[in-house]
Amino acid sequence: xxxEQPAITLYRLQACPYCERVVRTLDEQGLxxxxxxxxxxxxxxxxxxxxxxxxxxxxxxxxxxGVTMSESANIxxxxxxxxxxxx
Amino acid sequence: MxxxxxxxxxxxxxxxxxxxxxxxxxxxxxxxxxxDASLSDLTADGPVLLVFHTMAGAFPATYVWNELRxxxxxxxxxxxxVSISSPYEHKSFLEERGVDAxxxxxxxxxxxxxxxxxxxxxxxxxxTEHRPAVFLLDEVRTVQYRWVADxxxxxxxxxxxxxxxxxL
Numbered sequence: 286x287x288x289e290q291p292a293i294t295l296y297r298l299q300a301c302p303y304c305e306r307v308v309r310t311l312d313e314q315g316l317x318x319x320x321x322x323x324x325x326x327x328x329x330x331x332x333x334x335x336x337x338x339x340x341x342x343x344x345x346x347x348x349x350x351g352v353t354m355s356e357s358a359n360i361x362x363x364x365x366x367x368x369x370x371x372x
Numbered sequence: 373m374x375x376x377x378x379x380x381x382x383x384x385x386x387x388x389x390x391x392x393x394x395x396x397x398x399x400x401x402x403x404x405x406x407x408d409a410s411l412s413d414l415t416a417d418g419p420v421l422l423v424f425h426t427m428a429g430a431f432p433a434t435y436v437w438n439e440l441r442x443x444x445x446x447x448x449x450x451x452x453x454v455s456i457s458s459p460y461e462h463k464s465f466l467e468e469r470g471v472d473a474x475x476x477x478x479x480x481x482x483x484x485x486x487x488x489x490x491x492x493x494x495x496x497x498x499x500t501e502h503r504p505a506v507f508l509l510d511e512v513r514t515v516q517y518r519w520v521a522d523x524x525x526x527x528x529x530x531x532x533x534x535x536x537x538x539x540l
Contacts, residue, residue, distance in 0.1 A: 296405070319407055319408075321405045321406070322405055322406050322407070322459065323404070323405050324460065332405050
């Protein structure tokens with residue numbers, strides 16, 4: 286899309302609590318992100334598989350660091366370590 | 373055609389050739405995912421054919437997208453639709469019809485209001501959708517060509533549209 290696209294892209298599913306957990310951390314860290322919504326059916330998530338190697342969401346792509354990651358606990362830990370107060 | 377009068381649609385004040393088409397941001401759906409996008413993001417990449425259409429499932433949406441697909445229009449110009457259908461419906465529609473385009477989801481028809489092309493559906497209380505229309509926009513959203521439905525139903529003049537595309 287435009288050149289002003291945020292560096293972080295979040296692949297998410299509507300109403301997925303694990304995705305909302307990541308959103309909360311992104312908001313806490315004041316990070317801009319672009320949401321890309323996919324469908325509940327795993328078989329309909331090829332875009333996530335191409336990006337992250339797995340069909341699970343949430344998944345993030347961080348162009349600041351070149352990191353791509355799945356699993357909400359891992360993502361939250363990564364965001365806090367990379368962008369948090371102690372980083 | 374039929375031997376009775378088709379329903380006329382009212383006067384409107386939609387953007388005309390030379391006008392700047394109103395910008396908007398809505399979820400833009402492709403065959404894999406959707407994300408918020410602005411019309412101006414798309415025009416920044418080149419001319420855009422903006423197609424207002426009925427909700428997925430109604431035959432005019434099927435007809436117009438089959439025609440655009442069969443004429444290869446999405447290969448010639450960035451082609452995007454707008455309707456009140458949800459992103460889920462848009463995604464299924466693109467897959468089922470084999471259409472290589474992207475569709476904005478505008479369930480509250482706010483974009484229709486901005487373009488003065490709201491169509492309140494008789495017999496579907498509370499449902500307003502987009503009056504069928506086509507806008508060919510240049511890189512700064514200036515309208516190069518416009519077609520707006522005068523009747524219900526009504527379909528674009530595809531030959532005229534082809535001429536407008538050739539003139540880009």
